[in-house]
Amino acid sequence: MLRIACPWCGERDEVEFRYRGDASQARPTADAPLEAFTSFIYERRNPRGWHIEWWLHVAGCRRLLKVVRHTLTHEIHAVLPPQEQPSLPQELAR
Amino acid sequence: MSPPTTPPRASSGRYSLWRLLREGLRAQRGWSPAWAKAAPRPRYRVVIVGGGGHGLATAYYLATQFGISDVAVLERGPIGLGNVGRNTTIIRSNYFQPQNIPFYEFSLKLWEGLEQRLNFNAMVSQRGALNLFHTEAQRDLFTRRANLMRLLGVDAEPLTRAEVKALVPLVDLDNGRYPVLGGFLQRRGGTVRHDAVAWGFARGASEAGVDIVEHCEVTGFKRDGERVIGVATTRGSIAADTVCLAVAGHSSHLAAMAGLRLPIETHVLQAFVSEGVKPVLDVVLTYGAGHFYVSQSDKGGLVFGGHIDGYNTYGQRGTLPMVEEVAAAAVTLLPGVARLKVLRQWGGVMDMTMDGSPIISSTPLDGLVLNGGWCYGGFKAIPAGGMTTAHLIARGTPHPLAAHFTLGRFAAGRTIDERGLGPFPYLH
Numbered sequence: 001m002l003r004i005a006c007p008w009c010g011e012r013d014e015v016e017f018r019y020r021g022d023a024s025q026a027r028p029t030a031d032a033p034l035e036a037f038t039s040f041i042y043e044r045r046n047p048r049g050w051h052i053e054w055w056l057h058v059a060g061c062r063r064l065l066k067v068v069r070h071t072l073t074h075e076i077h078a079v080l081p082p083q084e085q086p087s088l089p090q091e092l093a094r
Numbered sequence: 095m096s097p098p099t100t101p102p103r104a105s106s107g108r109y110s111l112w113r114l115l116r117e118g119l120r121a122q123r124g125w126s127p128a129w130a131k132a133a134p135r136p137r138y139r140v141v142i143v144g145g146g147g148h149g150l151a152t153a154y155y156l157a158t159q160f161g162i163s164d165v166a167v168l169e170r171g172p173i174g175l176g177n178v179g180r181n182t183t184i185i186r187s188n189y190f191q192p193q194n195i196p197f198y199e200f201s202l203k204l205w206e207g208l209e210q211r212l213n214f215n216a217m218v219s220q221r222g223a224l225n226l227f228h229t230e231a232q233r234d235l236f237t238r239r240a241n242l243m244r245l246l247g248v249d250a251e252p253l254t255r256a257e258v259k260a261l262v263p264l265v266d267l268d269n270g271r272y273p274v275l276g277g278f279l280q281r282r283g284g285t286v287r288h289d290a291v292a293w294g295f296a297r298g299a300s301e302a303g304v305d306i307v308e309h310c311e312v313t314g315f316k317r318d319g320e321r322v323i324g325v326a327t328t329r330g331s332i333a334a335d336t337v338c339l340a341v342a343g344h345s346s347h348l349a350a351m352a353g354l355r356l357p358i359e360t361h362v363l364q365a366f367v368s369e370g371v372k373p374v375l376d377v378v379l380t381y382g383a384g385h386f387y388v389s390q391s392d393k394g395g396l397v398f399g400g401h402i403d404g405y406n407t408y409g410q411r412g413t414l415p416m417v418e419e420v421a422a423a424a425v426t427l428l429p430g431v432a433r434l435k436v437l438r439q440w441g442g443v444m445d446m447t448m449d450g451s452p453i454i455s456s457t458p459l460d461g462l463v464l465n466g467g468w469c470y471g472g473f474k475a476i477p478a479g480g481m482t483t484a485h486l487i488a489r490g491t492p493h494p495l496a497a498h499f500t501l502g503r504f505a506a507g508r509t510i511d512e513r514g515l516g517p518f519p520y521l522h
Contacts, residue, residue: 001414015415019405019520021359035505041517042357042448042504046346048408071360072408 004067005079009060020054022046023066048072052086105301109213128293129300134307134329138166140487141325141334143312143348145169147178147288147473148465149340150295151480152487153304159481160488163303166334168327170311174292177343180410180442181473182365182387182399184378186223186283187248190239193498193510194451195246200495201478202282208477214294216286217392222377223283224253224261226427228272232382236278243280253277264374264428271426272383283378285389291476315352315462322352322461336487338463343443344408345453345466352459356466357448357504359519361402362441363470364412366420368434370394379427386423396431398424402444402470404520412441444470446519449509454482454492455500463487464501469522 002014022044028036045051048071055065068077068086078086106128107113117124140156142149145167157163167173185205187198209216227233240250255267258277267274300306307329316324316331324333339348346358375390388398400420403413417439425432445467447453452475453467465483468475482496492500503509515521 013415014413021518021520022406038505039355043355044346044357044359045350045355046359046406047350048344048347048360051406053406069405071406074407074409 002069002074002076004055004065004076006057006060006065007079007081008063009057012057012060016057016059017055017065018058020056020064022051023054024052050077054082106297109215128297129306132166132305132307134166134168134310134327134332135305136331137324137333138305139164139334140336140338141165141332142167142338142340143325144176144340144342145173145296145306145308146176146340146342147291147295147476148342148468148479148483149338150292150299150306151476152338152340152465152483153306154295154299154302155481155484156488157299157302157304160484162488165299165303166305166307166332167299168310168312168325168332169306169308172308173296173306174289177442177444177468177472178292178476179289180365180440181288182389182397183285183288183473184223184283184387184389185218185286185474186280186378187474188223188225188239188243188250188278188280188283189512190242191451191510191512192242192246194512195243195248197478197482197495197499198474199246199248200481201475204477204481205286206282208294212294212298214290214297216290216294218284218286220282220284221389222261222279222281223380224258224377225278225380226258226265226274226382227276227278228274228383230275233275240278249280249282251279251281253279261377262375262379264430265379266427266429269426269429279377285378285391286473288473295476295480312348313351317352317459320459322459334461336461336463338465338483338487340465340483342445342466342468342472345445345464347408349457349464352457352462354457354459356453356464357501357517358445358453358467359406360408360443361404361446361519362407362409362412362443363399363402364416364420364439364441365397365399366417366436366439367391367398368396368431369437371396371434374430381423381427384419384423386420386427388424388428395437396434402446402520402522403441406520408443410441410443412439444468444472446522448504448517448519449511450513450515450519450522451510452479452499453501454479454486454496455502456486457501
Protein backbone atom coordinates (compact mmCIF):
# COMPACT_ATOMS: atom_id res chain seq x y z
CA MET A 1 0.00 0.00 0.00
CA LEU A 2 1.41 3.34 -1.04
CA ARG A 3 0.87 6.30 1.28
CA ILE A 4 0.71 9.48 -0.78
CA ALA A 5 1.06 12.82 1.03
CA CYS A 6 -1.40 15.04 -0.84
CA PRO A 7 -0.32 18.69 -0.46
CA TRP A 8 -3.94 19.64 0.24
CA CYS A 9 -5.37 16.66 2.16
CA GLY A 10 -2.37 15.15 3.92
CA GLU A 11 -1.10 11.55 3.84
CA ARG A 12 -3.65 9.09 2.44
CA ASP A 13 -3.80 5.46 1.20
CA GLU A 14 -3.26 4.78 -2.51
CA VAL A 15 -6.85 3.54 -2.86
CA GLU A 16 -8.01 7.19 -2.71
CA PHE A 17 -6.00 7.98 -5.82
CA ARG A 18 -6.07 7.06 -9.50
CA TYR A 19 -2.87 6.72 -11.47
CA ARG A 20 -2.74 8.86 -14.62
CA GLY A 21 0.59 7.94 -16.16
CA ASP A 22 3.93 9.52 -16.95
CA ALA A 23 4.06 13.23 -16.06
CA SER A 24 7.33 13.90 -17.83
CA GLN A 25 5.79 13.70 -21.33
CA ALA A 26 5.85 17.24 -22.77
CA ARG A 27 3.17 18.08 -25.36
CA PRO A 28 4.81 19.23 -28.59
CA THR A 29 3.93 22.62 -30.04
CA ALA A 30 1.14 22.65 -32.60
CA ASP A 31 3.54 22.98 -35.54
CA ALA A 32 5.79 20.11 -34.40
CA PRO A 33 6.25 17.22 -36.88
CA LEU A 34 4.05 14.12 -36.71
CA GLU A 35 6.89 12.06 -35.17
CA ALA A 36 6.90 14.37 -32.15
CA PHE A 37 3.19 13.71 -31.57
CA THR A 38 3.62 9.95 -32.08
CA SER A 39 6.34 10.01 -29.47
CA PHE A 40 4.24 12.14 -27.11
CA ILE A 41 1.20 9.86 -27.34
CA TYR A 42 2.81 6.44 -27.51
CA GLU A 43 6.45 6.29 -26.43
CA ARG A 44 7.42 6.17 -22.77
CA ARG A 45 10.72 6.28 -20.93
CA ASN A 46 9.34 3.59 -18.58
CA PRO A 47 12.39 3.69 -16.29
CA ARG A 48 13.38 1.07 -13.77
CA GLY A 49 14.07 3.78 -11.21
CA TRP A 50 12.74 7.26 -10.50
CA HIS A 51 9.56 8.14 -12.34
CA ILE A 52 7.57 11.39 -12.41
CA GLU A 53 3.88 10.56 -12.63
CA TRP A 54 0.34 11.95 -12.35
CA TRP A 55 -1.98 10.80 -9.60
CA LEU A 56 -5.55 12.08 -9.34
CA HIS A 57 -6.92 12.35 -5.81
CA VAL A 58 -10.38 11.07 -6.79
CA ALA A 59 -11.59 10.33 -3.26
CA GLY A 60 -10.16 13.51 -1.81
CA CYS A 61 -9.61 16.97 -3.26
CA ARG A 62 -9.96 15.66 -6.85
CA ARG A 63 -6.80 17.49 -7.88
CA LEU A 64 -3.98 16.15 -10.02
CA LEU A 65 -0.71 15.63 -8.20
CA LYS A 66 2.78 15.17 -9.51
CA VAL A 67 4.52 12.34 -7.69
CA VAL A 68 8.18 11.33 -7.89
CA ARG A 69 8.28 7.60 -7.13
CA HIS A 70 10.81 4.80 -7.56
CA THR A 71 9.41 2.02 -9.76
CA LEU A 72 11.43 -0.73 -8.10
CA THR A 73 11.27 0.19 -4.41
CA HIS A 74 8.01 2.24 -4.61
CA GLU A 75 9.70 4.89 -2.42
CA ILE A 76 8.04 8.29 -2.86
CA HIS A 77 10.51 11.18 -3.11
CA ALA A 78 8.08 14.08 -3.54
CA VAL A 79 4.39 14.88 -4.00
CA LEU A 80 3.81 18.25 -5.64
CA PRO A 81 1.05 20.45 -7.04
CA PRO A 82 0.69 19.75 -10.78
CA GLN A 83 2.30 22.94 -12.07
CA GLU A 84 5.55 22.48 -10.15
CA GLN A 85 8.65 21.04 -11.73
CA PRO A 86 10.27 18.61 -9.32
CA SER A 87 13.84 19.58 -8.54
CA LEU A 88 15.63 16.27 -8.68
CA PRO A 89 18.90 15.34 -7.05
CA GLN A 90 21.54 14.35 -9.57
CA GLU A 91 20.92 10.61 -9.24
CA LEU A 92 17.20 11.09 -9.83
CA ALA A 93 17.54 13.44 -12.77
CA ARG A 94 18.49 10.79 -15.27
CA MET B 95 32.18 -16.35 -42.37
CA SER B 96 32.92 -20.01 -41.80
CA PRO B 97 30.01 -22.20 -40.81
CA PRO B 98 30.00 -22.63 -37.05
CA THR B 99 30.63 -25.99 -35.53
CA THR B 100 28.18 -27.00 -32.90
CA PRO B 101 29.62 -29.65 -30.62
CA PRO B 102 27.49 -32.79 -30.53
CA ARG B 103 25.29 -32.85 -27.51
CA ALA B 104 24.28 -35.74 -25.32
CA SER B 105 20.59 -36.39 -25.82
CA SER B 106 18.28 -36.93 -22.90
CA GLY B 107 16.73 -39.71 -24.96
CA ARG B 108 13.13 -40.24 -25.92
CA TYR B 109 10.61 -40.21 -23.11
CA SER B 110 7.97 -42.93 -23.25
CA LEU B 111 5.98 -45.31 -21.09
CA TRP B 112 8.38 -48.07 -22.11
CA ARG B 113 11.37 -46.00 -20.92
CA LEU B 114 9.60 -45.19 -17.66
CA LEU B 115 9.07 -48.90 -17.02
CA ARG B 116 12.61 -49.75 -17.99
CA GLU B 117 14.13 -47.06 -15.74
CA GLY B 118 11.87 -48.19 -12.94
CA LEU B 119 13.41 -51.65 -13.18
CA ARG B 120 16.95 -50.24 -13.36
CA ALA B 121 16.68 -48.02 -10.25
CA GLN B 122 16.33 -44.87 -12.40
CA ARG B 123 20.03 -44.91 -13.34
CA GLY B 124 19.56 -44.23 -17.05
CA TRP B 125 18.23 -40.68 -16.96
CA SER B 126 20.35 -37.74 -18.06
CA PRO B 127 19.63 -34.00 -17.71
CA ALA B 128 16.79 -32.80 -19.95
CA TRP B 129 18.91 -30.04 -21.42
CA ALA B 130 22.56 -29.00 -21.35
CA LYS B 131 23.84 -25.83 -19.69
CA ALA B 132 26.27 -24.13 -22.05
CA ALA B 133 29.10 -21.63 -21.62
CA PRO B 134 28.82 -18.75 -24.06
CA ARG B 135 30.92 -18.80 -27.25
CA PRO B 136 32.26 -15.49 -28.62
CA ARG B 137 29.91 -15.38 -31.61
CA TYR B 138 26.59 -16.77 -32.80
CA ARG B 139 24.36 -16.21 -35.77
CA VAL B 140 21.45 -15.39 -33.45
CA VAL B 141 21.52 -14.30 -29.82
CA ILE B 142 18.20 -14.36 -27.98
CA VAL B 143 18.08 -12.31 -24.79
CA GLY B 144 15.71 -13.90 -22.29
CA GLY B 145 15.29 -17.57 -21.40
CA GLY B 146 11.57 -17.49 -20.82
CA GLY B 147 8.78 -19.02 -22.85
CA HIS B 148 9.10 -16.81 -25.92
CA GLY B 149 12.92 -16.83 -25.97
CA LEU B 150 13.16 -20.61 -25.67
CA ALA B 151 10.33 -21.19 -28.16
CA THR B 152 11.97 -18.83 -30.67
CA ALA B 153 15.26 -20.72 -30.30
CA TYR B 154 13.49 -24.07 -30.65
CA TYR B 155 11.63 -23.11 -33.83
CA LEU B 156 14.73 -21.41 -35.30
CA ALA B 157 16.65 -24.66 -34.88
CA THR B 158 13.95 -27.14 -35.84
CA GLN B 159 11.79 -25.23 -38.32
CA PHE B 160 14.19 -22.79 -39.98
CA GLY B 161 17.48 -24.72 -39.82
CA ILE B 162 19.35 -22.13 -37.76
CA SER B 163 20.89 -23.86 -34.75
CA ASP B 164 23.81 -21.45 -34.24
CA VAL B 165 21.74 -19.77 -31.55
CA ALA B 166 22.35 -18.76 -27.94
CA VAL B 167 19.64 -18.02 -25.39
CA LEU B 168 21.00 -15.74 -22.66
CA GLU B 169 19.20 -15.69 -19.34
CA ARG B 170 19.99 -13.40 -16.40
CA GLY B 171 19.14 -16.06 -13.79
CA PRO B 172 17.99 -19.66 -14.21
CA ILE B 173 15.54 -20.27 -17.08
CA GLY B 174 11.82 -20.43 -16.47
CA LEU B 175 11.71 -18.25 -13.35
CA GLY B 176 10.34 -15.13 -15.02
CA ASN B 177 6.81 -14.71 -16.31
CA VAL B 178 6.71 -18.18 -17.87
CA GLY B 179 6.79 -19.55 -14.32
CA ARG B 180 4.53 -16.88 -12.80
CA ASN B 181 1.39 -16.87 -14.91
CA THR B 182 -2.03 -18.49 -14.45
CA THR B 183 -1.33 -20.98 -17.30
CA ILE B 184 -4.43 -20.26 -19.40
CA ILE B 185 -4.60 -20.92 -23.14
CA ARG B 186 -7.44 -19.74 -25.39
CA SER B 187 -8.07 -17.90 -28.63
CA ASN B 188 -11.34 -16.12 -27.82
CA TYR B 189 -10.26 -12.68 -28.98
CA PHE B 190 -12.20 -9.89 -30.66
CA GLN B 191 -9.91 -8.15 -33.12
CA PRO B 192 -9.61 -9.80 -36.56
CA GLN B 193 -5.80 -9.61 -36.28
CA ASN B 194 -5.74 -11.31 -32.88
CA ILE B 195 -8.11 -14.24 -33.47
CA PRO B 196 -6.03 -15.99 -36.19
CA PHE B 197 -2.76 -15.41 -34.32
CA TYR B 198 -3.99 -16.88 -31.03
CA GLU B 199 -5.81 -19.66 -32.89
CA PHE B 200 -2.50 -20.54 -34.56
CA SER B 201 -1.00 -20.68 -31.08
CA LEU B 202 -3.81 -22.89 -29.78
CA LYS B 203 -3.29 -25.28 -32.70
CA LEU B 204 0.42 -25.43 -31.92
CA TRP B 205 -0.43 -26.17 -28.25
CA GLU B 206 -2.63 -29.04 -29.41
CA GLY B 207 0.31 -30.80 -31.07
CA LEU B 208 3.05 -29.53 -28.81
CA GLU B 209 3.55 -32.47 -26.47
CA GLN B 210 3.91 -34.95 -29.33
CA ARG B 211 6.28 -32.59 -31.10
CA LEU B 212 8.42 -31.90 -28.03
CA ASN B 213 8.07 -35.44 -26.63
CA PHE B 214 7.46 -33.73 -23.32
CA ASN B 215 4.41 -33.87 -21.08
CA ALA B 216 3.27 -30.25 -20.79
CA MET B 217 -0.10 -31.32 -19.35
CA VAL B 218 -2.06 -29.48 -22.04
CA SER B 219 -5.61 -29.71 -20.74
CA GLN B 220 -8.37 -28.42 -23.03
CA ARG B 221 -10.93 -28.18 -20.29
CA GLY B 222 -12.74 -25.19 -21.80
CA ALA B 223 -12.56 -21.46 -21.14
CA LEU B 224 -15.84 -19.95 -19.97
CA ASN B 225 -16.44 -16.18 -19.90
CA LEU B 226 -19.50 -15.03 -17.96
CA PHE B 227 -21.63 -12.02 -18.79
CA HIS B 228 -23.74 -10.04 -16.38
CA THR B 229 -25.53 -7.43 -18.50
CA GLU B 230 -27.44 -7.50 -21.77
CA ALA B 231 -24.91 -5.20 -23.42
CA GLN B 232 -22.15 -7.59 -22.40
CA ARG B 233 -24.15 -10.50 -23.83
CA ASP B 234 -24.37 -8.64 -27.16
CA LEU B 235 -20.63 -7.98 -27.11
CA PHE B 236 -19.79 -11.61 -26.34
CA THR B 237 -22.22 -12.81 -28.99
CA ARG B 238 -20.51 -10.56 -31.50
CA ARG B 239 -17.14 -11.87 -30.37
CA ALA B 240 -18.32 -15.48 -30.69
CA ASN B 241 -19.65 -14.75 -34.18
CA LEU B 242 -16.38 -13.14 -35.25
CA MET B 243 -14.51 -16.18 -33.99
CA ARG B 244 -16.83 -18.61 -35.78
CA LEU B 245 -16.51 -16.67 -39.03
CA LEU B 246 -12.77 -17.33 -38.76
CA GLY B 247 -13.33 -21.02 -38.06
CA VAL B 248 -12.68 -20.90 -34.31
CA ASP B 249 -14.99 -22.69 -31.89
CA ALA B 250 -17.17 -20.57 -29.63
CA GLU B 251 -20.58 -21.22 -28.15
CA PRO B 252 -23.03 -19.19 -26.12
CA LEU B 253 -24.34 -20.77 -22.90
CA THR B 254 -27.59 -20.05 -21.09
CA ARG B 255 -27.77 -19.55 -17.33
CA ALA B 256 -28.82 -23.15 -16.84
CA GLU B 257 -25.96 -24.42 -18.97
CA VAL B 258 -23.50 -22.30 -16.97
CA LYS B 259 -24.87 -23.74 -13.72
CA ALA B 260 -24.66 -27.29 -15.07
CA LEU B 261 -21.04 -26.77 -16.11
CA VAL B 262 -19.93 -24.92 -12.96
CA PRO B 263 -22.22 -25.70 -10.01
CA LEU B 264 -20.01 -23.55 -7.79
CA VAL B 265 -21.16 -20.30 -9.49
CA ASP B 266 -23.67 -18.18 -7.61
CA LEU B 267 -25.87 -17.18 -10.56
CA ASP B 268 -28.04 -14.84 -8.49
CA ASN B 269 -25.29 -13.21 -6.50
CA GLY B 270 -26.42 -9.94 -5.01
CA ARG B 271 -24.01 -7.75 -6.91
CA TYR B 272 -23.85 -8.92 -10.53
CA PRO B 273 -26.23 -11.77 -11.37
CA VAL B 274 -24.96 -14.05 -14.14
CA LEU B 275 -27.02 -13.89 -17.35
CA GLY B 276 -25.05 -16.50 -19.27
CA GLY B 277 -21.69 -17.41 -20.66
CA PHE B 278 -19.51 -17.80 -23.70
CA LEU B 279 -17.50 -20.98 -23.91
CA GLN B 280 -14.48 -21.95 -25.95
CA ARG B 281 -14.21 -25.70 -25.38
CA ARG B 282 -10.71 -25.88 -26.81
CA GLY B 283 -9.37 -23.38 -24.30
CA GLY B 284 -7.75 -24.65 -21.13
CA THR B 285 -4.53 -24.75 -19.16
CA VAL B 286 -0.97 -25.99 -19.61
CA ARG B 287 1.68 -26.80 -17.02
CA HIS B 288 3.83 -23.65 -17.36
CA ASP B 289 7.14 -24.97 -16.00
CA ALA B 290 6.92 -27.90 -18.38
CA VAL B 291 6.58 -25.48 -21.28
CA ALA B 292 9.88 -23.80 -20.40
CA TRP B 293 11.60 -27.14 -19.88
CA GLY B 294 10.07 -28.78 -22.94
CA PHE B 295 11.21 -26.01 -25.25
CA ALA B 296 14.62 -25.85 -23.52
CA ARG B 297 15.07 -29.60 -24.02
CA GLY B 298 14.00 -29.42 -27.66
CA ALA B 299 16.22 -26.42 -28.38
CA SER B 300 19.21 -27.85 -26.54
CA GLU B 301 18.93 -31.14 -28.41
CA ALA B 302 18.79 -29.23 -31.71
CA GLY B 303 22.11 -27.50 -30.91
CA VAL B 304 21.04 -24.26 -29.23
CA ASP B 305 23.25 -23.00 -26.39
CA ILE B 306 21.22 -22.14 -23.29
CA VAL B 307 23.38 -19.87 -21.15
CA GLU B 308 22.17 -19.16 -17.63
CA HIS B 309 23.39 -16.43 -15.25
CA CYS B 310 24.41 -14.26 -18.18
CA GLU B 311 22.95 -10.76 -17.93
CA VAL B 312 23.05 -8.44 -20.91
CA THR B 313 24.55 -5.10 -19.87
CA GLY B 314 24.70 -3.32 -23.23
CA PHE B 315 24.65 -3.62 -27.01
CA LYS B 316 27.58 -3.56 -29.44
CA ARG B 317 26.78 -1.28 -32.34
CA ASP B 318 28.28 -0.45 -35.69
CA GLY B 319 26.46 2.74 -36.63
CA GLU B 320 22.77 1.89 -36.91
CA ARG B 321 23.43 -1.84 -36.72
CA VAL B 322 23.50 -4.02 -33.61
CA ILE B 323 26.40 -6.46 -33.90
CA GLY B 324 26.35 -8.13 -30.51
CA VAL B 325 25.79 -7.80 -26.80
CA ALA B 326 27.94 -7.08 -23.76
CA THR B 327 27.16 -9.47 -20.92
CA THR B 328 28.34 -10.31 -17.43
CA ARG B 329 30.06 -13.32 -19.08
CA GLY B 330 31.86 -11.33 -21.78
CA SER B 331 31.05 -9.92 -25.19
CA ILE B 332 29.08 -12.02 -27.65
CA ALA B 333 28.87 -11.10 -31.33
CA ALA B 334 25.76 -11.91 -33.35
CA ASP B 335 24.24 -11.25 -36.77
CA THR B 336 20.84 -10.84 -35.13
CA VAL B 337 19.97 -10.03 -31.53
CA CYS B 338 16.41 -10.77 -30.42
CA LEU B 339 14.93 -9.32 -27.24
CA ALA B 340 12.43 -11.64 -25.55
CA VAL B 341 12.39 -10.08 -22.12
CA ALA B 342 8.77 -8.99 -21.72
CA GLY B 343 8.49 -6.97 -18.52
CA HIS B 344 11.92 -5.48 -19.07
CA SER B 345 11.76 -4.67 -22.80
CA SER B 346 11.93 -0.90 -22.20
CA HIS B 347 14.88 -1.35 -19.85
CA LEU B 348 16.91 -3.28 -22.43
CA ALA B 349 15.79 -1.22 -25.41
CA ALA B 350 16.97 1.90 -23.56
CA MET B 351 20.48 0.39 -23.55
CA ALA B 352 20.24 0.43 -27.35
CA GLY B 353 18.91 4.00 -27.32
CA LEU B 354 15.30 3.06 -28.16
CA ARG B 355 12.13 4.26 -26.46
CA LEU B 356 9.20 1.82 -26.76
CA PRO B 357 5.41 2.26 -26.59
CA ILE B 358 5.39 0.26 -23.36
CA GLU B 359 4.84 0.76 -19.64
CA THR B 360 5.84 -1.90 -17.11
CA HIS B 361 3.16 -3.00 -14.62
CA VAL B 362 2.82 -5.79 -12.08
CA LEU B 363 0.15 -8.49 -12.31
CA GLN B 364 -0.52 -10.67 -9.30
CA ALA B 365 -1.54 -14.30 -9.19
CA PHE B 366 -2.73 -16.47 -6.33
CA VAL B 367 -3.14 -20.12 -5.45
CA SER B 368 -5.35 -21.52 -2.73
CA GLU B 369 -4.92 -24.62 -0.61
CA GLY B 370 -5.74 -27.84 -2.44
CA VAL B 371 -9.32 -29.11 -2.42
CA LYS B 372 -11.22 -31.90 -4.14
CA PRO B 373 -12.22 -31.25 -7.77
CA VAL B 374 -14.72 -28.37 -7.82
CA LEU B 375 -13.99 -26.56 -11.06
CA ASP B 376 -13.20 -28.23 -14.36
CA VAL B 377 -13.12 -25.22 -16.68
CA VAL B 378 -11.22 -21.94 -16.80
CA LEU B 379 -13.79 -19.49 -15.46
CA THR B 380 -13.74 -15.74 -16.11
CA TYR B 381 -15.88 -13.22 -14.26
CA GLY B 382 -17.37 -10.51 -16.45
CA ALA B 383 -18.18 -7.81 -13.91
CA GLY B 384 -14.64 -7.11 -12.89
CA HIS B 385 -11.46 -8.89 -13.71
CA PHE B 386 -11.11 -12.32 -12.17
CA TYR B 387 -10.19 -15.66 -13.72
CA VAL B 388 -9.78 -18.99 -12.01
CA SER B 389 -8.94 -22.59 -12.75
CA GLN B 390 -8.18 -25.60 -10.58
CA SER B 391 -4.73 -27.08 -10.81
CA ASP B 392 -4.12 -30.82 -10.90
CA LYS B 393 -2.90 -30.59 -7.30
CA GLY B 394 -6.29 -29.16 -6.36
CA GLY B 395 -5.41 -25.55 -5.65
CA LEU B 396 -7.47 -22.81 -7.21
CA VAL B 397 -5.19 -20.69 -9.38
CA PHE B 398 -6.56 -17.21 -9.91
CA GLY B 399 -5.73 -13.63 -10.76
CA GLY B 400 -7.18 -10.23 -11.57
CA HIS B 401 -6.13 -6.86 -12.93
CA ILE B 402 -2.70 -5.27 -12.97
CA ASP B 403 -2.05 -3.16 -9.86
CA GLY B 404 -2.35 -0.08 -12.04
CA TYR B 405 0.84 1.97 -11.81
CA ASN B 406 4.30 1.64 -13.32
CA THR B 407 6.46 -0.79 -11.39
CA TYR B 408 9.28 -3.24 -11.90
CA GLY B 409 8.73 -4.71 -8.43
CA GLN B 410 7.87 -8.40 -8.86
CA ARG B 411 5.43 -8.36 -5.98
CA GLY B 412 1.91 -7.07 -5.54
CA THR B 413 0.19 -4.70 -3.16
CA LEU B 414 -2.80 -5.38 -0.95
CA PRO B 415 -5.56 -3.23 -2.52
CA MET B 416 -5.59 -5.52 -5.59
CA VAL B 417 -5.55 -8.61 -3.35
CA GLU B 418 -8.73 -7.30 -1.75
CA GLU B 419 -10.37 -6.59 -5.12
CA VAL B 420 -9.56 -10.05 -6.47
CA ALA B 421 -10.78 -11.72 -3.29
CA ALA B 422 -14.03 -9.72 -3.45
CA ALA B 423 -14.64 -10.86 -7.03
CA ALA B 424 -13.87 -14.46 -6.08
CA VAL B 425 -16.33 -14.49 -3.20
CA THR B 426 -19.04 -12.71 -5.21
CA LEU B 427 -18.91 -15.25 -8.00
CA LEU B 428 -18.00 -18.37 -6.02
CA PRO B 429 -19.23 -17.94 -2.42
CA GLY B 430 -18.09 -21.48 -1.70
CA VAL B 431 -14.44 -20.49 -1.83
CA ALA B 432 -14.79 -17.85 0.89
CA ARG B 433 -13.19 -20.02 3.55
CA LEU B 434 -10.33 -21.32 1.42
CA LYS B 435 -6.90 -20.17 2.49
CA VAL B 436 -4.63 -18.51 -0.04
CA LEU B 437 -1.38 -20.45 0.01
CA ARG B 438 0.75 -18.24 -2.18
CA GLN B 439 0.59 -14.87 -3.87
CA TRP B 440 3.16 -13.50 -6.27
CA GLY B 441 3.68 -10.87 -8.94
CA GLY B 442 5.22 -10.72 -12.39
CA VAL B 443 6.05 -7.58 -14.35
CA MET B 444 4.40 -7.09 -17.73
CA ASP B 445 5.16 -5.06 -20.81
CA MET B 446 1.88 -3.17 -21.14
CA THR B 447 1.71 -1.72 -24.64
CA MET B 448 -0.19 1.36 -25.68
CA ASP B 449 -2.89 -0.67 -27.45
CA GLY B 450 -2.85 -3.87 -25.39
CA SER B 451 -1.47 -6.00 -28.24
CA PRO B 452 2.00 -7.54 -28.51
CA ILE B 453 5.00 -6.46 -30.54
CA ILE B 454 6.86 -8.89 -32.82
CA SER B 455 8.91 -6.61 -34.94
CA SER B 456 12.14 -5.42 -36.43
CA THR B 457 13.32 -2.18 -34.83
CA PRO B 458 14.87 1.06 -36.09
CA LEU B 459 18.24 -0.65 -35.50
CA ASP B 460 19.33 -3.27 -38.05
CA GLY B 461 20.02 -6.63 -36.49
CA LEU B 462 17.76 -6.03 -33.48
CA VAL B 463 14.42 -7.86 -33.31
CA LEU B 464 11.84 -7.36 -30.57
CA ASN B 465 9.45 -9.95 -29.16
CA GLY B 466 7.63 -8.21 -26.31
CA GLY B 467 4.67 -6.16 -25.23
CA TRP B 468 2.74 -9.28 -24.23
CA CYS B 469 0.69 -7.40 -21.67
CA TYR B 470 -0.80 -10.15 -19.51
CA GLY B 471 -1.42 -12.55 -22.39
CA GLY B 472 2.03 -13.83 -23.20
CA PHE B 473 1.75 -17.39 -21.93
CA LYS B 474 -0.96 -18.60 -24.33
CA ALA B 475 0.99 -17.05 -27.21
CA ILE B 476 4.30 -18.83 -26.54
CA PRO B 477 4.25 -21.31 -29.46
CA ALA B 478 2.95 -18.78 -32.00
CA GLY B 479 5.20 -16.03 -30.64
CA GLY B 480 8.21 -18.32 -30.94
CA MET B 481 7.29 -19.51 -34.43
CA THR B 482 6.58 -16.04 -35.83
CA THR B 483 9.63 -14.46 -34.17
CA ALA B 484 11.80 -17.25 -35.58
CA HIS B 485 10.25 -16.58 -39.01
CA LEU B 486 11.08 -12.87 -38.72
CA ILE B 487 14.69 -13.63 -37.73
CA ALA B 488 15.27 -16.36 -40.32
CA ARG B 489 13.48 -14.84 -43.31
CA GLY B 490 13.87 -11.15 -42.53
CA THR B 491 10.17 -10.58 -43.21
CA PRO B 492 7.29 -10.84 -40.75
CA HIS B 493 5.19 -13.99 -40.56
CA PRO B 494 1.78 -13.26 -42.17
CA LEU B 495 -0.05 -13.95 -38.91
CA ALA B 496 2.12 -11.47 -36.99
CA ALA B 497 2.76 -8.86 -39.69
CA HIS B 498 0.45 -6.36 -37.97
CA PHE B 499 2.29 -6.58 -34.62
CA THR B 500 5.00 -4.16 -35.76
CA LEU B 501 6.44 -1.25 -33.82
CA GLY B 502 5.48 0.97 -36.74
CA ARG B 503 1.74 0.44 -36.23
CA PHE B 504 1.56 3.22 -33.65
CA ALA B 505 2.94 5.93 -35.95
CA ALA B 506 0.83 4.57 -38.82
CA GLY B 507 -2.39 4.72 -36.80
CA ARG B 508 -2.97 0.95 -37.10
CA THR B 509 -3.13 0.12 -33.43
CA ILE B 510 -4.84 -3.15 -32.45
CA ASP B 511 -6.82 -2.04 -29.44
CA GLU B 512 -8.47 -5.24 -28.20
CA ARG B 513 -10.27 -3.50 -25.34
CA GLY B 514 -10.85 -0.15 -27.01
CA LEU B 515 -9.21 1.86 -24.25
CA GLY B 516 -6.71 4.04 -26.08
CA PRO B 517 -3.05 4.61 -25.17
CA PHE B 518 -3.50 4.23 -21.41
CA PRO B 519 -1.75 0.99 -20.39
CA TYR B 520 -2.65 1.43 -16.72
CA LEU B 521 -6.30 0.95 -17.70
CA HIS B 522 -5.81 -2.24 -19.73
